[in-house]
Amino acid sequence: MLELEHIKKEYDGVTILNDINLQINDGEIVSILGPSGCGKTTLLNLILGLVEADGGKIIFNGKDITYTPMEKRGFNIVFQDYALFPNLNVIKNIRYGLKNKPGISSEKEINDLIELLGLKEHLNKKIEQLSGGQKQRVALARTLVMKPKILLLDEPLSALDGVIKESIKAKIREIAREYHLTTVIVTHDPEEALTLSNHVMIINKGNISQFGTPDEIVNTPKNEFVEKFILQQLEIKRNNIYTLFESPELITGVGA
Ligand SMILES: Nc1ncnc2c1ncn2[C@@H]1O[C@H](COP(=O)(O)OP(=O)(O)OP(=O)(O)O)[C@@H](O)[C@H]1O
Ligand SMILES: [Mg+2]
Numbered sequence: 001m002l003e004l005e006h007i008k009k010e011y012d013g014v015t016i017l018n019d020i021n022l023q024i025n026d027g028e029i030v031s032i033l034g035p036s037g038c039g040k041t042t043l044l045n046l047i048l049g050l051v052e053a054d055g056g057k058i059i060f061n062g063k064d065i066t067y068t069p070m071e072k073r074g075f076n077i078v079f080q081d082y083a084l085f086p087n088l089n090v091i092k093n094i095r096y097g098l099k100n101k102p103g104i105s106s107e108k109e110i111n112d113l114i115e116l117l118g119l120k121e122h123l124n125k126k127i128e129q130l131s132g133g134q135k136q137r138v139a140l141a142r143t144l145v146m147k148p149k150i151l152l153l154d155e156p157l158s159a160l161d162g163v164i165k166e167s168i169k170a171k172i173r174e175i176a177r178e179y180h181l182t183t184v185i186v187t188h189d190p191e192e193a194l195t196l197s198n199h200v201m202i203i204n205k206g207n208i209s210q211f212g213t214p215d216e217i218v219n220t221p222k223n224e225f226v227e228k229f230i231l232q233q234l235e236i237k238r239n240n241i242y243t244l245f246e247s248p249e250l251i252t253g254v255g256a
Contacts, residue, residue: 007043
């Protein structure tokens with residue numbers, strides 16, 4: 001179990017995270033949801049160990065890891081821009097981290113992961129030859145071969161849309177289930193958070209606005225911010241979809 005207790009973070013005297021309390025059970029997918037600049041990436045980096053808290057505690061399986069260095073925590077992150085090595089092909093990217101920790105995944109485990117993520121036919125391709133969704137799957141594979149104790153994903157779906165987005169969502173769910181891997185996902189998109197996770201944490205102005213299951217958040221929003229943020233965002237999406245249906249030329253590009 002991962003626990004955050006009264007986490008505080010300031011930058012240049014400005015409070016970014018005020019009093020964050022959170023418990024994540026093993027194997028759960030939790031989304032951190034909130035508007036741009038609300039501190040989502042900062043919170044993910046705090047869990048990772050890249051950023052140090054100014055107050056509060058981080059506890060993992062009963063052990064205080066607040067001041068444990070990043071490499072000793074054994075968590076791993078997939079950054080929003082994938083951060084793949086452009087000069088290496090797909091399989092070399094996937095195997096890169098194993099140079100420092102050989103044997104952490106067996107050959108069979110590596111092959112199973114490649115199979116699960118549908119990357120078999122792309123292994124010898126250069127990164128520039130891949131689509132966004134394929135790059136995202138390589139980034140996931142590269143992280144997962146290192147067997148992280150917790151998987152952290154910063155806006156993993158924001159560069160994707162439509163079918164590709166749904167397929168990566170399904171992969172993330174499958175991985176969490178298959179490997180019983182605790183997964184924390186940062187997103188600013190309520191639809192993503194509500195459809196992907198067991199629990200959603202909504203942050204506003206450095207505080208938790210609501211923490212609950214997708215069902216609780218949709219049916220019993222705790223305050224006006226949650227209601228507005230969720231409903232407005234979903235409404236914008238719905239309107240866009242209506243616009244598309246009402247103007248089929250936007251979909252086909254050739255008129256109705
Ligand atoms: N290293 C830093 N030094 C100073 N201020 C920072 C630093 N990193 C982040 N901030 C500030 O902290 C606030 C929260 O940033 P953060 O990146 O966590 O937001 P976010 O919720 O991830 O936003 P977005 O959705 O746009 O990615 C912002 O106001 C940002 O300017
Ligand atoms: Mg961010």
